[in-house]
Amino acid sequence: MDSLKEYNIDFVKLKLGQHAFNFKIDNSFFKLKENSLVEQGDVDVHLLIDKKERLMNFTFTFEGIVETECNRCLDSIKIPVSGKESIVIKITEEPKESDGEIFYIGPHEISFNVYDQIYEFICTSIPMSTTCLDNADGEKQCNPDMLKFLSESDEEETDLETPTDPRWDKLKNIKE
Ligand SMILES: [Zn+2]
Numbered sequence: 001m002d003s004l005k006e007y008n009i010d011f012v013k014l015k016l017g018q019h020a021f022n023f024k025i026d027n028s029f030f031k032l033k034e035n036s037l038v039e040q041g042d043v044d045v046h047l048l049i050d051k052k053e054r055l056m057n058f059t060f061t062f063e064g065i066v067e068t069e070c071n072r073c074l075d076s077i078k079i080p081v082s083g084k085e086s087i088v089i090k091i092t093e094e095p096k097e098s099d100g101e102i103f104y105i106g107p108h109e110i111s112f113n114v115y116d117q118i119y120e121f122i123c124t125s126i127p128m129s130t131t132c133l134d135n136a137d138g139e140k141q142c143n144p145d146m147l148k149f150l151s152e153s154d155e156e157e158t159d160l161e162t163p164t165d166p167r168w169d170k171l172k173n174i175k176e
Contacts, residue, residue, distance in 0.1 A: 004032060007115035009058075011089075014051050021047040023118065025064065032115065037123050041066035043081060045118055056089040058114065060121055070132045073142035073150070077132055083125045087117060 009021070025043040030036045043064030050057040063082040070077050088102045089112055095104040105112065132141045 004113060004115050007118065008111045008113050009047075009049065010111045011049070011051065011056060012110040014049065016051050016053070019049045019051065021049070023047065025062075025118065025122070029119075033119055036119075038066045038068055038126070040076075041081075041122070043122055047114065054091045056112075057086060058089065058117070059084065059086045060114075060118065062118070062122060062125075066122065066126060068126060068130055070142060071129050072131050072140060073146040075132060075143045075146065077130060079126055079130055081122055081125045083121060085117075085121045 007023070023045040025041060025045055027040045030038050030041060041064060043062050043066065045060060045062040048059045048061075050059075061084045064080075065078050066081050067076050067078055069075070086101075090102060090104050091107055091109070092104050093107060095106050098104065103112070132143075135141050
């Protein structure tokens, strides 16, 4: 079972220079996040750390597959993800809030947890709109039963909205 601790980088033990880490992300990784956008996935993450006196560069390279919902039929679909992202960690006497790219930590810190960064980089690399792939005829291979069900419930909603609100009619009269 994956645990957050596995994503702790004990940088204090690292010598100055470059260090490489590899993480194999699977379903248990996403289970650690409450209400995760992604429930299943298989992603290889490579982390290169360049350690200097008071500063470290973390470069994440990742590639794999995640499972998410189709925006049309809600079926589970597999999406390829990949990317390269960097953060900077500065060691300072006066740590302040991060802007998402630069993280400030105090001189007595000994480790930095990269779980949230990996989670965020993977999730933000997923396209906003995800739908089933097209078949050879250029039609979406969506779940037909689900599409039928969704379009029927759409119609019901429209029916409820159709009767005009008398207050709107009054307003219309004023305008005219
Ligand atoms: Zn679909």
